[in-house]
Amino acid sequence: MSQSRRLRQHIAQMEDIRGILNSMKNLAFIETHKLLRFQSVQNQAVKAIEDAAMDFLSFHPYLLDTDVKAPHIVILIGSERGFCGDFNDSLINEIAPAAYSEDIILIGSRLANRWSDVYPEPVATLEGANVAEEVPAIVNRLLGAITSLQETRGFFELSAVYHDNTLSRPTHQPLLPPFQQTVQERPRFAFPPLLNLDPADFFADMVEHYLFAVLHKLCYTSLMAENHRRLQHLDGAVLHLDNETAKLHRKFQMRRQEEITEEIEVILLNAENL
Structure with a gap:
């Protein structure tokens, strides 16, 4: 097989790969626009x-019992798919100093694969969401894991580490005990809210609803950041392929010109011999 033919096949392979990467980039772009709607609605629910x-x-x-040292569990929200750069590695690097003293719940198969054996084994490992529609099922499984840990361990502090599109490094958010930053010195209203439940029962139900809503919010936010990273990563990959393909085209043209010149020389030599 001539070198020009091999170059032509290589160019065709590069163009096929570029088409696949470009399709993946378009899917990530569509997913980010869809997640904007989910994220907006969920933010309003959490704010309410x-x-x-x-x-x-x-x-x-x-009042928190500050004399009792409660164990701490961290939810690490990673990715289920690849092509998102250092998305998972940056999460592991962020939590690495506390990985030996705190229990970890991992979300995302890619994150679990990157989890080193030198760290303690996570207390739970769950699959992550590929698209926004899978987030509710992920949250239900996560709540099930949290409930199981509460039944065996009792009270513990809970927080999450995840990626937010607006920040360059992972974000830490405390979840349990809840509402640590919502209490004001002066109430907004002069009279207490009218309750149909005992205050303790109402508070317990409100914490349950809050945890359900805020976990949805964090998963949507993380999935949005993941797709944003994927867009950037695939943009770079497509640009690199375009540059390499352009080099191969130039190399192919030069080699093809050399082969044509060689063929002309052979024809002229045969003509002289005749």
């Missing part, structure tokens, strides 16, 4: 619960 909690806790505050 936090406002209700602020009004409730202004008249029914609760």
Whole structure:
């Protein structure tokens, strides 16, 4: 096989790969626009619960028992798919200093694959979401894991580490105990809210609803950041392929010109011999 033919086959392979990467980039772009709607609705739901909690806790505050050292569990929200750069490695590097002293829940197969054996084994490992529609199922499984840990360990502090599109490094957010930053010194209203439940029962139900809503919010936010990283990563890959393909085209043209020149020389030599 001539070198020009091999170059032509290589160019065709590069163009096929570029088409696949470009399709993946388009899917990530579509997913980010879809996630914007999910994220907006979920942010409003979390904000409504936090406002209700602020009004409730202004008249029914609760105090943490600071004398009891509660264990700490961290939810690490990674990716289920690849092509997103250092998305998972940066999460592991962020939590590495505390990985030996805190229990970890991993979300995302790619993140679990990157988890080193030198760290303690996670207390739970869950699959992550590929698309926005899979987030509710992921949250239900995560809540099931949290409930199982509460039944065996009792009270513990819970936080999440995840990627936010607006920040360059992973974000830490405390989840349990909840509403640590919502209580104001002065209540917004002069009269306490009217409750149909005992305050303790109402607070317990509100924490359950809050945890359900905020975990959805964090998963949507993480999936948005993941697809944004994927867009950047695939953009770079497509640009690199375009540059390499352009070099191969130039090399192919030069080699083809050399082969044509060689063929002409052979024809002229044969003509002279005749």
